[in-house]
Amino acid sequence: QVQLVESGGGLVQAGGSLRLSCVASGLTVSTYYMAWFRQAPGKEREFVTSISWKSGSIYYSDSVKGRFTISRDNAKNTVHLQMNSLNAEDTAVYYCAADRYYFGNRHAEYPYWGQGTQVTVSS
Numbered sequence: 001q002v003q004l005v006e007s008g009g010g011l012v013q014a015g016g017s018l019r020l021s022c023v024a025s026g027l028t029v030s031t032y033y034m035a036w037f038r039q040a041p042g043k044e045r046e047f048v049t050s051i052s053w054k055s056g057s058i059y060y061s062d063s064v065k066g067r068f069t070i071s072r073d074n075a076k077n078t079v080h081l082q083m084n085s086l087n088a089e090d091t092a093v094y095y096c097a098a099d100r101y102y103f104g105n106r107h108a109e110y111p112y113w114g115q116g117t118q119v120t121v122s123s
Contacts (some may be wrong), residue, residue, distance in 0.1 A: 001026050002027050002098070002099060005115070008021050014086060017086065020096075022034070022081075023077065023078050024079070028074075032100055033052050033098065034079045034098050035048075037107050038090075039093050045095070046063075049061065050069050050103040050104070059104075068083050070105075079096060087123070093119075094117050095114055095115075097112060098111075098112040105110060106111065
């Protein structure tokens with residue numbers, strides 16, 4: 001049974017940083033495509049970033065490029081999202097997602113999801 005558990009969310013001032021973690025069980029992050037999405041109130045779930053287990057390729061949305069960094073710790077079976085220079089538009093619930101074959105930006109393609117962690121940026 002696959003389980004993804006996010007942590008690290010919280011309240012931060014604009015310009016600050018947070019590091020989210022996604023601990024996986026039931027799958028190995030070194031052999032799965034891993035991604036982060038976010039969803040703000042009243043908005044669609046939005047792609048943030050993904051990392052390929054095969055090539056190590058990484059994609060970022062334009063809105064976070066240069067500020068967010070995804071990384072993978074195979075020893076801990078964990079994926080991290082380092083978020084810097086946060087602003088109010090980054091306020092959302094952040095979700096970790098995984099799939100064996102896809103690492104694009106369409107959330108419907110990912111079968112495995114965590115429960116989400118809230119990030120709130122105060123301006």
